[in-house]
Amino acid sequence: MGRIRPDPVLVQAVIAGALSFAHLHDLAAAAGQDGWKAWAYPISVDLLLVAAWRRLRNDDSSRLAWCWFVIALVASLGANVVTAGFLDLRHPPAWLRFGIAGxxxxxxxGGTLLAHTRTVAEAADPAPPADVAPAPAPVRAPVPTPEPPADPPEEDASDLPAAELPGESPRPAPAPAPVPAALVAHARKVADEHHARTGEQIDTDTLRARLGVPSQLADSIAAQLT
Structure with a gap:
């Protein structure tokens, strides 16, 4: 087993606390508080001093904690000084008996105020009520991005019928690509925002750049917006 080495600071604190405790007891007993009441006075003074010091550590700008810390410290120091022979404790004065009794x-x-008064940090950051759940953030549905249609395969002019050869008759225009309803709704919002900002209708190139779609799909969307 290792040797127990006493801590000089702890030993000094125990000695000082015992002396202060005894002085407070003797002062209370001299002021007419006999029996267990004389022993309760030093406990009350020391507990108030500790409570005020703990409040100062958690909230160093608290005037309330400083006030009660000074009051408890004066009571403790006053008892040590008075018992050194400055007063005749066999005939204590009226003000001493009045102070001990009050x-x-x-x-x-002091203990009630220190225990139930909110600190500066608690007052600046109040906790939300436990029974009120925070409102969930609105979830926006993602706008589906359509896949660009695949380019149709090129046909050899030799495989076309005579009516479809170049120079014979014009080829019919390809049917517009199908556009999802969600994309049309999104494009309409973009067009309305552009009109509100510039006062002009959005053109096909601007619409294609804002949506990031191929030109053929942009033409189909523009046709549905008109």
């Missing part, structure tokens, strides 16, 4: 109410008020 300390429980003062300590109760």
């Amino acid at each position: 300390w429980p109410a003062l300590a109760f008020l």
